[in-house]
Amino acid sequence: MTARAPRTRVQRRPVHGVLLLDKPLGLSSNDALQKAKWLLRAEKAGHTGTLDPLATGVLPLCFGAATKFSQLQLDAPKTYEAVALLGTTTSTGDAEGEVREQRAVDPAQLAPERLAALQARFTGRISQVPPMHSALKKDGKALYEYARAGVEVERAAREVEILRLALAPSTTEAGQPALRIEVHCSKGTYVRTLAEDLGEALGCGAHLVSLRRTGTGGLGLAGCVTLAQLEAMDEGARLGCVLPVQTLLADHTAITLDEQEAGRFLTGLRRRGPWPDAPAVAVYAERPRALLGVGHVRGGELIPDRLLSPLEIQQILQGAPSADPASTGGH
Incomplete structure (x- = not known):
């Protein structure tokens, strides 16, 4: 039996600053943070609010002294690009859930004047009921834990602000009718819930099939790096991607x-x-x-x-x- 080679212990070091990560699909925000922290050999790190595993895009990661200011990004408005599949609702509001209902989609529902009226209706302060499949806590337990156990709990509606909304008809790769959503919104806004509410307002139902965060608190995709790019770099280049603390x-x-x-x-x-x-x-x-x-x-x-x-x-x-x-x- 071959003896295992001893694991090399990573020598941590102080790293101070902000890494703008373009989070990949399917990875949790914390997993992405831990991977970047390991690649940079950083002593201390934290992220600026979670991005769903099914979402991609801008995730600022804070290292060292920058963690003291991460709350600023947590509270900042966010910008997203999303696609909602029309005519089908699911148990989770996204593509991971079970199909609940299917309805026909009338092309007239996506007429420019109809979408313009919808944009106006959903811009400004609106009320949202947080989805069951979310990290929001009830009695110290995340809502998604109740949902996985098949338990639906009552959630109070919360007020959020849609600062800017743009809607356009679209189709999925399979040729199904869809709605393209661009939204600039306050913290705490659930784009999944917005997509469902827009689908109901159109009369056909909808669920989210893609979500990409394109900006948060003035930080955008232009300055982002992917985990794959970081892995391919030498150590000096990786550190060169870390922006100064005052970027926040x-x-x-x-x-x-x-x-x-x-x-x-x-x-x-x-x-x-x-x-x-x-x-x-x-x-x-x-x-x-x-x-x-x-x-x-x-x-x-x-x-x-x-x-x-x-x-x-x-x-x-x-x-x-x-x-x-x-x-x-x-x-």
Whole structure:
């Protein structure tokens, strides 16, 4: 019997920044995160909200100091492209479920004026009942766990906001009538439920057959990398894909502090200065230029909210050129 070769232990290291991953079909967000973390040999990592295994597209992964700001992406509006198959409803609202009902699709239902009226009706604040096949929790247990056990639980409708909606008639590869959906929406919006509700409003029913996230909080597919591309790279190229921590802070007002003020701010002290009130500011040290953390300004007072540790700042400054705040134009 051949003895097994000992497993090589991965030597972890501090990595600070954001990796924009184009998540593949069929992989959970956490599995994608763990794979990327292993490829980068990163010590600490977290994602910015789950993307269904059946969905592909933009999944920002946070490493090291960037995990402190992951909530910003979690709360950010999202953009999706989806296709709903018309005429068939399923138990899950997507292609994985059992067929529940089939109805004929009248081409008149997809007339431009009908779709324009539907777009208007579903744009703005709308009410959604979360699907049973979702990670939302009821009494400490995910809804999909109840669904797998064949138990339907009552769910309260929730208000979400559809900021922009575009609908167009389409067909599947098999030539079946479908609806193409482009939606820019608030956090917590279920595109699967939107597809089902649109199908009901058309009078024929529908279920989601494809879903791709094309943007989240100003981050889009253009800057994304796939796991396959990462695997094919050498280590240096992989690290080169990691964007600076402040990539997550693009909509924050920048404030730069001199050495003394930066030191005080890093200890959590409020600072006074000629700054206008601002709900979200990114605070930088002047020399060497480095991100210190985020805060807000009220009444001429800079109030810290989340701070990087001195060790994190030191590691970022000693890291790869991609982690240099100046390379982003100094926000």
